[in-house]
Structures are given as structure tokens and as C-alpha cells.
Amino acid sequence: TAMIASEHVLLEGVPGVAKTQTVKAFSDAVKGDFQRVQGTPDKLPSDLLGAEILQENPTNGQKEIKLEKGPVFTNILLVDEINRMMPKTQAALLEAMAEGRVTIGRNTLELPKPFMVLATQNPIEQEGVYRLPEAQQDRFMYKVLVPRPAMNELKEIMDRFSKKDGQPHANQITSLDEMVEIRKVAEQVYVDESIKDYIVNLIEATHNPTKYGIDAKDVIEGGASPRAAIFLLKAAKINALLNGRAYVGPQDVREVATRILRHRLTLSYSANNLTTDQVVESILSKVKVPSPKQNSAAALAPSTKK
Incomplete structure (x- = not known):
């Protein structure tokens, strides 16, 4: 991707x-x-x-x-x-x-x-x-x-x-030309507002974990940047396309989240042996996932197939 x-x-x-x-x-x-x-x-x-x-x-x-x-x-x-x-x-x-x-x-x-x-x-x-x-x-x-x-x-x-x-x-x-064409198609993949809100909440949770019931206030020294949100959206679109869908679901965001966030979190000394992967997993388990009802509009998204 x-x-x-x-x-x-x-x-x-x-x-x-x-x-x-x-x-x-x-x-x-x-x-x-x-x-x-x-x-x-x-x-x-x-x-x-x-x-x-x-x-x-x-x-x-x-x-x-x-x-x-x-x-x-x-x-x-x-x-x-x-x-x-x-x-x-x-x-x-x-x-x-x-x-x-x-x-x-x-x-x-x-x-x-x-x-x-x-x-x-x-x-x-x-x-x-x-x-x-x-x-x-x-x-x-x-x-x-x-x-x-x-x-x-x-x-x-x-x-x-x-x-x-x-x-x-x-x-x-x-081929490289085919990769470029796939990217152009992926850019057309539909993203519901609830998915965008979900991505924003994931990023916010790296800065304000207690807001989402995550006990990591003294563990995370530095959270993810706005670029992480851009990458989450971009990668989720490609993931959806590669799985044969013309819309992004929460699972697309979750499948790419760890690879995108693990190197963007800075942990404090009080984290002891805790890893960034474990912190990301905790965030994914606590931040509310959009319900199917919230994503029902995605099923009506126009097809990206040429």
C-alpha cells in the first residue's frame, strides 16, 4: 500500500x-x-x-x-x-x-x-x-x-x-504505471464523515488518552502528528480498494493503524517495558468504533471500478 x-x-x-x-x-x-x-x-x-x-x-x-x-x-x-x-x-x-x-x-x-x-x-x-x-x-x-x-x-x-x-x-x-493508476482509483474511494471522525479521535487519543478512558496519561510523552491522520485516511482507502470495496470501513483504519502510529508515539520513562504497539492496541480498544448504521451511507457510494 x-x-x-x-x-x-x-x-x-x-x-x-x-x-x-x-x-x-x-x-x-x-x-x-x-x-x-x-x-x-x-x-x-x-x-x-x-x-x-x-x-x-x-x-x-x-x-x-x-x-x-x-x-x-x-x-x-x-x-x-x-x-x-x-x-x-x-x-x-x-x-x-x-x-x-x-x-x-x-x-x-x-x-x-x-x-x-x-x-x-x-x-x-x-x-x-x-x-x-x-x-x-x-x-x-x-x-x-x-x-x-x-x-x-x-x-x-x-x-x-x-x-x-x-x-x-x-x-x-x-508495473509502476499500474501502481499509479491504482492510486488514482483509490483516491475516489468513499469515506463517510463518521470514519473521518474516528480517525480524528484516534489521533486525539494519543494526546489526551484520559478523555477516552485510557490509563496512559503519564506514559505518552508525545502523540501522533496531523500527518498520521492523513496517512491513516490514505492507507485506509487503499486497503478498502484492495479488498474489493468502494468505501472505507472502520476495519480498514484499524488494519493499518499500528504500522502508521507505532513510530509516531514517544513514551516516557514511566512506561517501563510498555511498547508503542501495546499503547496503540489500547487506543484501538477504547476509542469508539463507528457503528454499521453510521456507515450505511457508504453502501450507496459510487463505484470506483472503471
Whole structure:
């Protein structure tokens, strides 16, 4: 859904759980232009965006300024171990992620469309890492937790990688043009006012939990931003469309809520071992869900099928 929405995803997991391979397989599935950047402390913003360089013209011998584009000029950019890059370099992605364009010197250049950043990070490393600022985390539509493989999955992984051609690959199942068309259709999906109110209440509950009977006043230090509400609405529309409906139901919002909210909540020290996922689950269980009667108008929504 993030690719359909032309938004960005943060993948978090310990080393060796195939985060990078997953992104490569996804790129194969949509046949998009793919670039990879390895996050290291010595990476500079120009290593991502590109730079103006002074070169000698072989024809006349004069010095000329040439614009060298960086790996950000692609459809799918994998930033591996983004939290190993210095904050200044991390921030260089902000304009690209938010605006779909970058500024190099005095030139502002549009990025290919669609454009998607898939970034990975290791949650257990403490040395040589730089925590993503809240502003940058907020740019990611989803934060996906990549679990360790189950025992039977681990055995399958060993069998696959023991073969000569063990690297995973995916066949093309769609195209970038089709993804753009799906997004245009998803924008027409009907959303009842009660669903919009439900999204607003979920966001409000992250700032004022006691209003909704949630005992988390001293646990949540910072709530979700307005961008979270935009992403909830956008993702719920796509979720409804992919499930064959031309209207958004409460279940569409609930199915995407954790992935959208988990990295937008800041917990206080009094949270102890409580996780943001548990807080989101508590919010989803307490905030009143619109009743079918409230959503009956959705059944009368015009079809989005072409």
C-alpha cells in the first residue's frame, strides 16, 4: 500500500532477517528502477543527492560545472542501516521524501515518479548509530517490524541459500504505471464523515488518552502528528480498494493503524517495558468504533471500478 500511495517505509529488525533482500524482491516485483545506499557515518548528503563538480571540457579545455545526480534519482531507494548515517545526512532525505524533489546547489530537480524510500535500521545497536529525529520518522508512512524467522522458516532459508542460485528473486506482478493508476482509483474511494471522525479521535487519543478512558496519561510523552491522520485516511482507502470495496470501513483504519502510529508515539520513562504497539492496541480498544448504521451511507457510494 505504501508504494501505491507513493509513500515511504521504515523496516526495523535485527541483522540477518532479510530486510534488504525483501526490498530487492519488491523492486523486482514492480520492475522499478532501484538504487541502494549503505548507511555509514562518513556518508555525506552529496553521496545521496548528488553534487556540482568542476570538470575540464575535453573539447576546449575550459573548466565547466557539471551536475552529477546521486542515487536518490530512482523509483525505489533502499537506505540500508539509515541510523548509521550522521543526522545531517539523514536530514538530506527530508526534502526528497516530503516534496519529491531535491536541491543541488542552485538547481531544484524533480525526482522520478513514483518515488519511494525504504530504509532499514537495527534496533539493538547502541554504538555508532544516530537515532532518527521525530521529523524524519514522521515522513515514513509505515514502520514495519521484521521478526526473526520461525524454526521451519529458518530451515527453508538454509535450504534455499545452500543452492548455487540461492538469492531470492521475484517475478514481475505489476508495473509502476499500474501502481499509479491504482492510486488514482483509490483516491475516489468513499469515506463517510463518521470514519473521518474516528480517525480524528484516534489521533486525539494519543494526546489526551484520559478523555477516552485510557490509563496512559503519564506514559505518552508525545502523540501522533496531523500527518498520521492523513496517512491513516490514505492507507485506509487503499486497503478498502484492495479488498474489493468502494468505501472505507472502520476495519480498514484499524488494519493499518499500528504500522502508521507505532513510530509516531514517544513514551516516557514511566512506561517501563510498555511498547508503542501495546499503547496503540489500547487506543484501538477504547476509542469508539463507528457503528454499521453510521456507515450505511457508504453502501450507496459510487463505484470506483472503471
